[in-house]
Amino acid sequence: MPNEAVPKSAKASASPQTSHITRYAVPYFPGCALKDQAVGFERSARAALLRLGWELKELPRWNCCGTVYSLSTDDLMRHVAPVRNFIRVQEMGEERFVALCAMCYNTLKRSARFVAADLGRLSRINAFMDEEPDYRGGVEVLHLLQFLRDEIGFEEIESRVEKPLYGLKVAPYYGCMLLRPREVGIDHPDAPETMELLFEHLGAEAVNSPHKVECCGAYQTVANPGVVRERVREIVGAVARRDADLIVTSCPLCTYNLERHQLSITGEEKTRHGIPILYFTQLLGFALGVPEGELGLGGAAIDPRPALSQLVGG
Amino acid sequence: MGQEIMERIREANEAVITGIDDADIAHWVSIYIMGKAYRVPADITLMQAIEYAGYRFVRGAGCRAGFCGACATVYRVAGDWRLKAALACQTRVEDGMYLVQIPFAPAEKPSYRIEEEAPAGTTLLKHFPEIARCVACNTCTKACPQELEVMDYIQAALRGDLKGVAELSFDCIQCGLCSIRCPAEIVHYHVAQFARRLYGRSLPVPGHVVERVEEIESGVYAEEFERLMSLSREEIEELYKKEQREKGGLKSDDASRVTRNGQGEG
Ligand code: SF4
Ligand code: SF4
Ligand code: FES
Numbered sequence: 001m002p003n004e005a006v007p008k009s010a011k012a013s014a015s016p017q018t019s020h021i022t023r024y025a026v027p028y029f030p031g032c033a034l035k036d037q038a039v040g041f042e043r044s045a046r047a048a049l050l051r052l053g054w055e056l057k058e059l060p061r062w063n064c065c066g067t068v069y070s071l072s073t074d075d076l077m078r079h080v081a082p083v084r085n086f087i088r089v090q091e092m093g094e095e096r097f098v099a100l101c102a103m104c105y106n107t108l109k110r111s112a113r114f115v116a117a118d119l120g121r122l123s124r125i126n127a128f129m130d131e132e133p134d135y136r137g138g139v140e141v142l143h144l145l146q147f148l149r150d151e152i153g154f155e156e157i158e159s160r161v162e163k164p165l166y167g168l169k170v171a172p173y174y175g176c177m178l179l180r181p182r183e184v185g186i187d188h189p190d191a192p193e194t195m196e197l198l199f200e201h202l203g204a205e206a207v208n209s210p211h212k213v214e215c216c217g218a219y220q221t222v223a224n225p226g227v228v229r230e231r232v233r234e235i236v237g238a239v240a241r242r243d244a245d246l247i248v249t250s251c252p253l254c255t256y257n258l259e260r261h262q263l264s265i266t267g268e269e270k271t272r273h274g275i276p277i278l279y280f281t282q283l284l285g286f287a288l289g290v291p292e293g294e295l296g297l298g299g300a301a302i303d304p305r306p307a308l309s310q311l312v313g314g
Numbered sequence: 315m316g317q318e319i320m321e322r323i324r325e326a327n328e329a330v331i332t333g334i335d336d337a338d339i340a341h342w343v344s345i346y347i348m349g350k351a352y353r354v355p356a357d358i359t360l361m362q363a364i365e366y367a368g369y370r371f372v373r374g375a376g377c378r379a380g381f382c383g384a385c386a387t388v389y390r391v392a393g394d395w396r397l398k399a400a401l402a403c404q405t406r407v408e409d410g411m412y413l414v415q416i417p418f419a420p421a422e423k424p425s426y427r428i429e430e431e432a433p434a435g436t437t438l439l440k441h442f443p444e445i446a447r448c449v450a451c452n453t454c455t456k457a458c459p460q461e462l463e464v465m466d467y468i469q470a471a472l473r474g475d476l477k478g479v480a481e482l483s484f485d486c487i488q489c490g491l492c493s494i495r496c497p498a499e500i501v502h503y504h505v506a507q508f509a510r511r512l513y514g515r516s517l518p519v520p521g522h523v524v525e526r527v528e529e530i531e532s533g534v535y536a537e538e539f540e541r542l543m544s545l546s547r548e549e550i551e552e553l554y555k556k557e558q559r560e561k562g563g564l565k566s567d568d569a570s571r572v573t574r575n576g577q578g579e580g
Contacts, residue, residue, distance in 0.1 A: 036435040036474030063450040063469045077497070081450035131452060 021053060026147065027089050027097035028056035031104035032064050038101070038252035040296020041279040045100055045144060047294040048285035052152055052160060059088040059097065065104040069111065076125055082111035083125050086139040087132050096140035098147045100281065102177035102251035109141040109184040143178060145194050145250060145280065146186045154201040162289030164203030168311055170283065171209040171239035171247045171275075172196055175216055175254045189213065195248060195280060202287040207244040211235040216257040225261070232261035236275055245307040247277050255279065259301045276304035320371065343409040360387055360402035360413060374417035380404040383487035386459070388494075389413035399457040399491040419490025421501040426508070433516040435474015442505045445471050447498035454492035454502055460485045464492045464502055471505050476516070479509035 034042040046056050062085050070078035085108065089097050099105040115122040116137055126134040148157060172195035179185040179192055187194045190213060196206035216235065217228030236258065239247060249255050255277050262274040282295045286308055297304055334355075341356035345363060352367040361375060376384035385402035392410030402415060424441045431437050439445065445468055454464035463482055470478030483506035492502045529535065545553070 032473035061466060063465070064446075064448065064472050066449065067446070077449050077451065081448075084450050084452075129452070131456065 022050060022055045023053045025055040025057045026151075027059055027092055027094045029059050029062055029065070029085060029097050029099045029104060029108065031099065031101040033101055033252040038255065038279070040299050041100055041252065041281060043294060043296040044279060044285040044290065045281035047290040048281050048288055051285070051288040051290060052157065054152065056098070057092070059085060059092070062088055065099075065107045066111075067103065067107065069107045073114075076121055076128075079111050079114060079121070079125060080129065082108050083115060083122075083135050084129065084132065086112065087129075087135050089139045090135065091133070095138060096142055098142045098144045100144050100250070100279075102143065102175060102249075103253060105141065105143040106177040106184060110181075112139065112141050113183065143186050143250070145178070145198070148198065148284070149194055154197055157198070157284070157288075158201040161202055161287050163287055163311070165199070165283070165287050165311060166203045168204040168307070169207045169243055169245045170199045170204045171207040171242070171244035172199070172212050173209060173216075173235065173247050173249045173254060173258065173277075174212050175214075175249065175251055176218075177251060179213055198280065198284070199248070202283065204283075204287075207239055207242045209235075209242075209244075209247075210238045216254045217261075218253055218257070221253075221257050221260070225264070228257050229261045229264060232258055233265060236262055240275060244275055246283070246304060247275050248280050248283055249277060250280055263301055274302040276300060276302045276307055278304050317372075320375070343407050343411075345407055345410070346412040348414050349412070354407055356407065356409075358407060360389075360400065360405050360407055360411075361385055363407045364402065364415075374415040375403065378403045381487060383489035384417060386416045386419075386489040386491045386494075387413050388416060388491070399459055399495075401459045401487075401489065404459070416490070416494055419493050419501075421490065421493055421504060423501070423504050424508075428511050428515060431512060433476065433512045435471075435476065437512060438471045438474065438476075438479075438505060438509060441508060442471070442501070444498065444500050445505060448472065448500060449498060451497060453495045453497065454500075457491040457495045459489060459491060460487060462486060467506055467509075468500060468502060471509060476509050476513040479506055480513040483507075483510065 030042055049056055063081055065085065066078060066081040072078070089095070099108060115125065115135075119137075122135065122137060126132075142151075148154070172192075174187075174192055174195065179187060179189045182189050186192075192213065199206045211234055214235065215231065217224075217231040221228045236247065247258060249258065258277045259274075277300065278297075282297060282304075285295050286292075292305070297308075339355045342353050343356045344351060344353055346352070347364060347367055347369070352363070354363040354366045358366065361371075361378065365371070374385055376382035378385075380401055380403060383401070386399065387402040387405070388397060388399050390397060390412045391408055392412075402413075426441060448465070448468050450465060450469070452465045454468065455462070455466070458464050462485060467479045467482035470482060483503075486503050486506050488503040488507070490503065493500065496502070542550070
């Protein structure tokens with residue numbers, strides 16, 4: 001199989017001088033939001049990964065993951081969209097791919113498990129999609145945070161840091177989709193530490209974030225914005241009291257809620273007072289020395305640049 | 315007026331199905347139009363077969379050339395469980411076909427002022443929130459007689475890729491077959507048209523278009539246009555044939571065929 005897992009020894013022996021040379025590629029599923037609402041997430045991820053020697057190879061003709069995982073066990077139609085993406089991975093001659101958006105990750109991962117659990121389901125889905133080659137099963141869904149931790153390794157990342165984030169206080173916000181249900185979680189459902197470890201390897205201080213595994217209110221933002229506002233008040237308030245400079249997420253919807261509802265609390269459209277929300281890839285890219293223009297920071301409603309620039313004097 | 319043009323287009327096509335002695339037709343096929351069996355000459359189009367069987371179109375036919383999308387037809391062939399879709403004017407009869415025409419697809423169409431709409435991906439979701447219901451079943455793609463990647467353009471719409479929608483849907487003739495089949499009840503062709511309009515608006519207007527519009531507005535063509543409008547049908551046909559001959563693009567037989575097809579009328 002091409003692109004097998006890179007042996008640890010190969011990575012260890014690679015010289016840091018070759019840092020900007022792409023040596024490896026991993027298939028990548030962007031998801032709709034990253035092409036429209038959250039372009040900075042994708043841009044920064046691509047740039048940061050290149051610094052680490054990895055190219056994100058976008059799945060050809062991918063389709064929407066389906067957004068929300070369907071809990072009905074007999075509605076196979078809801079799994080057609082994920083499986084079609086797995087077929088794209090299979091066609092690339094690959095056996096795994098990474099997702100960035102926590103929501104896509106969650107939906108795709110659960111669907112992969114759903115069809116793996118009962119081959120009868122899979123064969124019916126395959127029979128329905130008679131225009132596609134059969135999905136043979138076995139494609140592994142990874143979240144980029146997992147990939148950074150388990151495949152590239154935080155030590156390796158630390159060795160590539162060009163602008164250590166000394167003194168920066170960063171609050172992680174996992175939300176629901178990276179951690180629950182437990183079978184698809186990338187870390188412990190109540191006490192995860194992947195983001196904290198990443199921040200520390202980048203030189204930052206991980207701020208205790210007591211509501212980091214709680215829900216942001218998600219789609220309630222449409223019908224019951226008041227509910228989300230209260231959630232955001234709690235989530236952000238707790239890390240503000242601990243002097244967090246930034247909050248870091250992995251989900252466009254969490255980001256939207258945490259930004260927008262901070263603004264609705266302060267009543268300002270663009271503010272310098274709220275706590276900026278960054279994607280973990282933007283923080284990573286910044287520390288790895290990706291030029292600011294490639295991090296997609298400009299789209300943020302609460303500008304993170306003042307917090308970042310105080311670090312390295314510009 | 316509309317009826318008269320339909321009649322003339324029909325007459326122009328009659329040569330294919332009338333005036334031939336049945337005794338001279340060597341190959342026949344059996345088809346079922348709305349469940350009723352007919353024997354029709356092999357090798358003609360579905361549209362010609364429907365007329366051969368004695369039907370006369372008042373809807374469900376337009377250009378007869380694969381451009382207007384009026385002749386959407388669904389069918390099955392004996393021994394195959396698949397439901398197929400085609401344009402009646404572009405598809406040959408097959409033995410054992412069961413067919414019915416779907417001349418119209420009921421479709422909700424939002425009204426908008428294109429100049430007031432932001433050329434952004436979110437604008438598509440604002441007017442067509444139902445595209446988020448797509449389950450990626452690909453049924454629309456299988457139904458499309460233009461062989462477009464219909465699902466892919468809906469997926470492009472979902473991610474706000476106006477250019478992608480515009481390019482993937484460019485050859486859509488709005489027949490509605492995709493929308494009749496979609497389990498998510500999406501009206502693909504309206505989404506696509508809206509996206510193309512939005513995208514088109516965001517492109518710079520080419521210089522030659524600006525120049526031509528200026529010429530038209532300043533009246534450069536007014537006199538010639540009035541002269542044409544004052545001509546009779548025969549005079550226009552004559553003029554058309556003469557011009558085509560001068561261009562060398564039309565032999566004299568072609569000229570008569572074109573006129574008979576009513577296309578000289580434009
Ligand atoms: S996209 Fe739909 S409306 Fe357009 S040509 Fe194809 S089937 Fe017909
Ligand atoms: S038929 Fe409808 S639900 Fe199925 S892929 Fe096409 S747009 Fe999506
Ligand atoms: S009649 Fe116009 S496409 Fe068939």
